[in-house]
Amino acid sequence: MLSTGLPLGTVPKLERPGPLRERVYEALLELITTRALRPGQHLVESELAGHLGVSRQPVREALQRLNTEGWVDLRPAQGAFVHEPTEEEADQLLTVRTLLEAEAARLAAAHAGTAGIAALEELCAKGESAVADGDVDLVVATNAAFHAKVMELAGNVVLAELAGQVDRRVRWYYTPVARQRGIQSWIEHRDLIAAIVARDGARATEVMRAHTEHTRKTYHEREQG
Amino acid sequence: MLSTGLPLGTVPKLERPGPLRERVYEALLELITTRALRPGQHLVESELAGHLGVSRQPVREALQRLNTEGWVDLRPAQGAFVHEPTEEEADQLLTVRTLLEAEAARLAAAHAGTAGIAALEELCAKGESAVADGDVDLVVATNAAFHAKVMELAGNVVLAELAGQVDRRVRWYYTPVARQRGIQSWIEHRDLIAAIVARDGARATEVMRAHTEHTRKTYHEREQG
DNA sequence: GAATTGGCTTTTGTCTACAGTTTACCGAGC
DNA sequence: GCTCGGTAAACTGTAGACAAAAGCCAATTC
Numbered sequence: 476m477l478s479t480g481l482p483l484g485t486v487p488k489l490e491r492p493g494p495l496r497e498r499v500y501e502a503l504l505e506l507i508t509t510r511a512l513r514p515g516q517h518l519v520e521s522e523l524a525g526h527l528g529v530s531r532q533p534v535r536e537a538l539q540r541l542n543t544e545g546w547v548d549l550r551p552a553q554g555a556f557v558h559e560p561t562e563e564e565a566d567q568l569l570t571v572r573t574l575l576e577a578e579a580a581r582l583a584a585a586h587a588g589t590a591g592i593a594a595l596e597e598l599c600a601k602g603e604s605a606v607a608d609g610d611v612d613l614v615v616a617t618n619a620a621f622h623a624k625v626m627e628l629a630g631n632v633v634l635a636e637l638a639g640q641v642d643r644r645v646r647w648y649y650t651p652v653a654r655q656r657g658i659q660s661w662i663e664h665r666d667l668i669a670a671i672v673a674r675d676g677a678r679a680t681e682v683m684r685a686h687t688e689h690t691r692k693t694y695h696e697r698e699q700g
Numbered sequence: 701m702l703s704t705g706l707p708l709g710t711v712p713k714l715e716r717p718g719p720l721r722e723r724v725y726e727a728l729l730e731l732i733t734t735r736a737l738r739p740g741q742h743l744v745e746s747e748l749a750g751h752l753g754v755s756r757q758p759v760r761e762a763l764q765r766l767n768t769e770g771w772v773d774l775r776p777a778q779g780a781f782v783h784e785p786t787e788e789e790a791d792q793l794l795t796v797r798t799l800l801e802a803e804a805a806r807l808a809a810a811h812a813g814t815a816g817i818a819a820l821e822e823l824c825a826k827g828e829s830a831v832a833d834g835d836v837d838l839v840v841a842t843n844a845a846f847h848a849k850v851m852e853l854a855g856n857v858v859l860a861e862l863a864g865q866v867d868r869r870v871r872w873y874y875t876p877v878a879r880q881r882g883i884q885s886w887i888e889h890r891d892l893i894a895a896i897v898a899r900d901g902a903r904a905t906e907v908m909r910a911h912t913e914h915t916r917k918t919y920h921e922r923e924q925g
Numbered sequence: 926g927a928a929t930t931g932g933c934t935t936t937t938g939t940c941t942a943c944a945g946t947t948t949a950c951c952g953a954g955c
Numbered sequence: 956g957c958t959c960g961g962t963a964a965a966c967t968g969t970a971g972a973c974a975a976a977a978g979c980c981a982a983t984t985c
Contacts, residue, residue, distance in 0.1 A: 633792040
């Protein structure tokens, strides 16, 4: 039994640097998603290691994790290459994303409490004001936060895990066109909140499906532009 | 151009050992799924390395991959522990599995050709005869093959990737009770094939959903037994 | 002149060694 | 008798070194 009398949660958790491989992983993922490392590029372990000021080992471990998550292709005895997204793969990812997000919406409608709904509305307001301000980066970030919140309210950790990875990859493919979707996206978010408040799982599913399908259409329209 | 005159495809492809980490990964996964390594058990790198006759490095890499896929928990500076499945997590996994499999059924109904349908029927027949023979291991294997085939016919690589991992974990949790479901499961498979043949995506979705939900019920009934 | 073969360079795959951290145990003090 | 402090062992995290495989370029031969 803890008898320290300390109110729990007030301890700063004194941040530890954490495993080096994690930081390398984050760094590489950042470099990939920001296009600093371009698709198809050959990633040489010793180069990255020197550039990041660490040994090869953490770099290797990070690369292998990135491999299992689909960010890099690890050809045996040849090295790591940044994965090259194809149109087909992007489409399949969007399909899966639609599926996962729609289910999350259904579950969120079933389980969300008042606190969760308030959080959603807050994020929605933040997103709308970001749109008004023209702060594109904030719009994108808030959009991700909104979807993550819905996923959290769904209360399914496994689902959240998968959706997190899929979403991040979708965002990678989708970044160049993300800027096109403006206020419309947040109107749909409002609809979703309404459905969740009404505890209408079927409608929440449908709204989310329409929402993500809408982004898919935007993606495909870009190709022809 | 190859002008050796050798008939193509006759060369045995001389099997390469493949990366050591892959084999270690397979070996550990086998040990975990067969319960040779029990949930909660502490996996010491040097021990495993010595036992498998390799160095610690490939073991580390395998453990980290197992970590990202949810088979082991990797506590920093403490080591790897075989993941302990909780009832809640099993339920969430089954939910996600239902979702993915149902979508696969829908897509399979849309895309499957005659060859694919023939393959499904063949697997179904094989499974039924295995049930008749009481060959439990073959039943389980054929069941997995059937679902994998449906997934393949769906033609969505991303979906197949996710479903493959989820399915394998579900099977891990579910193995002890897998033996209970006998011929009934294969009757449902027949229904699914019929829906696919009819190109009825909605019905295929529903059949598959009922099918996987049925296995979920079986799972929960076991708890009380 | 073209194709092939040989050697060289680069990079990965694996092993061994060392440092840092955590845990458990044991003894001393209150 | 219980708690606190110190010490030691074990394991992980990281780094560096060595060997093997693949790709590339040049030299050679037909």
